[in-house]
Amino acid sequence: MLTVGLALAVACAFAFQDPVPAIYPVVDDSGPIEVRTTAGREEQWMCTRLVDGATRAALRGRISAYIEHEHPEPATWAPLRVAESDAEGWVRLRIDDLLAERGLWLVAEAEGYAPSAEMTAFPPLPWELERSVDIPLQVLDALGRPVPGARIGWHLGCGHTADSRQVHTDAEGRATMPGAHGDYGELWITGPRILGEYNDFGAWRAGRGVHLLHCDPAPTWKGVVLGSDGRPRAGVHVGLAEYHRGPWCLTDAEGRFVLEGADTTSVAVADERTGEEHWFDLPPRGSEARFVLPPRGEDLPEIERPEAENVRIRIDVPAGSPSSEVELEAWCPETRFVDRQEIEIGDELSIAWPPGRYELVFGGGKGDWREQRAVLTVPREGSAELKVALAPRKRVRMWLDPTTAFAQILPEHGDVQLVTPTWRRSIEEDLQHGNSIAVPENEEWAVRLRLFDRAHHIPSSLVDANGELELSPLQPHRIRLRFADASGRSLRGRARLAKHPRGQQEYEGEAEWSPDGERVELVSWLGPGRWLLIVEAAEESWRAPRAISELELPTSTSEVLDVGTVVLVPALERGLSLRLPDGSPAAGVRVTLRDERIELDEEGRQPPLEFAGPGDVVSVDLEDGVTVPLTQTLEGAGPWELRWPAGELQLEVRDARGEPIPRFAVHLDGTTYEDVEGKLALRGLATGPRELIVAAQGCAPQRLTLDLAPRASATVRLDSR
Numbered sequence: 001m002l003t004v005g006l007a008l009a010v011a012c013a014f015a016f017q018d019p020v021p022a023i024y025p026v027v028d029d030s031g032p033i034e035v036r037t038t039a040g041r042e043e044q045w046m047c048t049r050l051v052d053g054a055t056r057a058a059l060r061g062r063i064s065a066y067i068e069h070e071h072p073e074p075a076t077w078a079p080l081r082v083a084e085s086d087a088e089g090w091v092r093l094r095i096d097d098l099l100a101e102r103g104l105w106l107v108a109e110a111e112g113y114a115p116s117a118e119m120t121a122f123p124p125l126p127w128e129l130e131r132s133v134d135i136p137l138q139v140l141d142a143l144g145r146p147v148p149g150a151r152i153g154w155h156l157g158c159g160h161t162a163d164s165r166q167v168h169t170d171a172e173g174r175a176t177m178p179g180a181h182g183d184y185g186e187l188w189i190t191g192p193r194i195l196g197e198y199n200d201f202g203a204w205r206a207g208r209g210v211h212l213l214h215c216d217p218a219p220t221w222k223g224v225v226l227g228s229d230g231r232p233r234a235g236v237h238v239g240l241a242e243y244h245r246g247p248w249c250l251t252d253a254e255g256r257f258v259l260e261g262a263d264t265t266s267v268a269v270a271d272e273r274t275g276e277e278h279w280f281d282l283p284p285r286g287s288e289a290r291f292v293l294p295p296r297g298e299d300l301p302e303i304e305r306p307e308a309e310n311v312r313i314r315i316d317v318p319a320g321s322p323s324s325e326v327e328l329e330a331w332c333p334e335t336r337f338v339d340r341q342e343i344e345i346g347d348e349l350s351i352a353w354p355p356g357r358y359e360l361v362f363g364g365g366k367g368d369w370r371e372q373r374a375v376l377t378v379p380r381e382g383s384a385e386l387k388v389a390l391a392p393r394k395r396v397r398m399w400l401d402p403t404t405a406f407a408q409i410l411p412e413h414g415d416v417q418l419v420t421p422t423w424r425r426s427i428e429e430d431l432q433h434g435n436s437i438a439v440p441e442n443e444e445w446a447v448r449l450r451l452f453d454r455a456h457h458i459p460s461s462l463v464d465a466n467g468e469l470e471l472s473p474l475q476p477h478r479i480r481l482r483f484a485d486a487s488g489r490s491l492r493g494r495a496r497l498a499k500h501p502r503g504q505q506e507y508e509g510e511a512e513w514s515p516d517g518e519r520v521e522l523v524s525w526l527g528p529g530r531w532l533l534i535v536e537a538a539e540e541s542w543r544a545p546r547a548i549s550e551l552e553l554p555t556s557t558s559e560v561l562d563v564g565t566v567v568l569v570p571a572l573e574r575g576l577s578l579r580l581p582d583g584s585p586a587a588g589v590r591v592t593l594r595d596e597r598i599e600l601d602e603e604g605r606q607p608p609l610e611f612a613g614p615g616d617v618v619s620v621d622l623e624d625g626v627t628v629p630l631t632q633t634l635e636g637a638g639p640w641e642l643r644w645p646a647g648e649l650q651l652e653v654r655d656a657r658g659e660p661i662p663r664f665a666v667h668l669d670g671t672t673y674e675d676v677e678g679k680l681a682l683r684g685l686a687t688g689p690r691e692l693i694v695a696a697q698g699c700a701p702q703r704l705t706l707d708l709a710p711r712a713s714a715t716v717r718l719d720s721r
Helices: 006-012 405-413 428-433
Strands: 033-036 042-052 061-067 081-084 090-094 104-110 113-118 127-129 133-140 151-155 165-168 174-180 186-190 211-214 220-226 237-243 246-250 256-260 266-271 276-281 289-292 311-316 326-332 337-343 348-351 356-362 372-378 384-389 395-399 414-419 424-426 436-438 446-451 454-459 468-470 477-484 493-498 520-524 529-537 548-553 561-567 576-579 590-593 596-599 617-620 630-633 640-643 647-655 665-668 671-674 679-685 688-695 702-708 711-718
Touching: 042 061, 061 090, 081 090, 104 127, 113 127, 113 174, 151 174, 165 174, 237 256, 246 256, 276 289, 337 348, 356 384, 372 384, 395 428, 405 414, 405 446, 414 428, 477 493, 477 529, 477 548, 493 520, 576 617, 647 702, 665 679, 671 679, 688 711, 702 711
Parallel strands: 042 127, 133 211, 220 289, 311 384, 395 468, 477 561, 576 640, 647 711
Antiparallel strands: 033 042, 042 090, 061 081, 061 104, 104 113, 133 174, 151 165, 151 186, 220 256, 237 246, 237 266, 266 276, 311 348, 326 337, 326 356, 356 372, 395 436, 414 424, 414 446, 446 454, 477 520, 493 529, 529 548, 590 596, 590 617, 617 630, 647 679, 665 671, 665 688, 688 702
């Protein structure tokens, strides 16, 4: 396991001649803040505060400054600069000499919290971090087998950014990503026969079990990179930027490379030391590439074809063979000339190729024909002819019962593919038309049925003596529950199972209404794990105690999972209302409840179709620059009437001479408030002692504690720096 953190950063951070200035922002953002050092040098700094995203408590942590790499291999690199937070969460980082860097990212970290990244020199104020979790993972290849030794990197920005966490799989393809968060960032897996593409944690939640990463197949490309002088070129990148992440690899001391994850016919060779990049065609499968770079500053020479056709190739196949085309790959190692053609059965291919000795590959791959290799020499004068006999691949008739619910949901939410360790192709259309399917003769293969995050692999060993393969479908979970009131009387309700809350779901199970007095039965294709159970009553007068809860589905789907009775409660007794600091109803105010934004009615009450319950956290911010935010946890049975505290503070700030300072800021409970024409009025404050930080440009910030009465006023004097 490799974690990019402080140990790596400190060794590479810039050294400062002057101590870190004790600066605070004077507006509601993190900078830039102008600083003049003791040596008279003018600098720009940013200043923010690391806080717990749930409690707003200050965090001890650090912010690291990184830049993007165009060819991100290796996938980790040292930050440009690192700054640690103080005991109150404040982090100060010099930024003016980093602004010209291309692709500047800031990464915030704290022990026990997931890292967070922003592509900016001036991050949010405060910068909220989420509690981290350790997420168990397992990497499976296209055939459903564990992949040992795979590298899993988790990056938070685009693919050009450094991995924030990195782990390697064990013999069972398992690894645990430490200190992570399931809702953001992307995974990049590097390993043999794994296609380079982005993955994610699937909004993983604690208790959901091992998150399976089903990978697509890709070939392995090997070769050597030489300079124009014929010497090996070490430390250059080979790959492609289909994704920002690559895939890329580096040549070794002998100029050799092994590129995993690229399903392509051409790659780039990039030298970051010279800034040069050249594209080369890859040879046929199984052949090693030999890339010779041109002299520095020059382009690769064009390979000119002869004007007249000088090669004729004819294909012979057994009678009754399919009429599909044959793929041909031709490669001349001496000249690096590569050509790919499709030859119609019964037709002769006439083409112009430069002279040289060619290695030819017919068929194989995803096509209908067995692979056949040949060698052909094209002379400088005259022409060359070749006749090749090909045999069709074995064909298997596969079928999936189209009347099943699985087959009906598959086209919209999944796919059926023929897969090998190095390639895949869709066979859904062949299944629909009842066509037999050509399968490889010398390569492992399977049929993979995928639905949402689930995958079902049917191996070739199950083909029967008649050359047929029945595709057994994935089985759904069945969940049973009923709705009742506190006395046990049956009520009508509806339930569904989802991956994400309303408005964010990738999949939402069929919502089923329960008949009067009977249980409702759900069907879920999401597979085992912990998912969201969303319930609602048929009548507005009833509500569930909690509209969204979690439900753990077992590994087995053989039995119906009975979750019992959901007891509904009268909705009118569970209402929520809010009053402003002056006692008036919070008409039309939007509050956050269970991560959703809801708008209160004209009397400051919760709308009828929304529901609050004990333990829910309600937060509201008027964002008027005057009223402090309110956060409160609902307790008891309700209904709840929330009231903003009525405390008010009038604050005036003057300099050492007693002159009003026209622009200043106040930091209170993790929020920054700006003055209005040299004065600041805050309302919605709870009475009692409160700690404030007052800051202004060119002045030393002052920390003070005020014992707030219902209505308080204060004048603060700031000394010049």
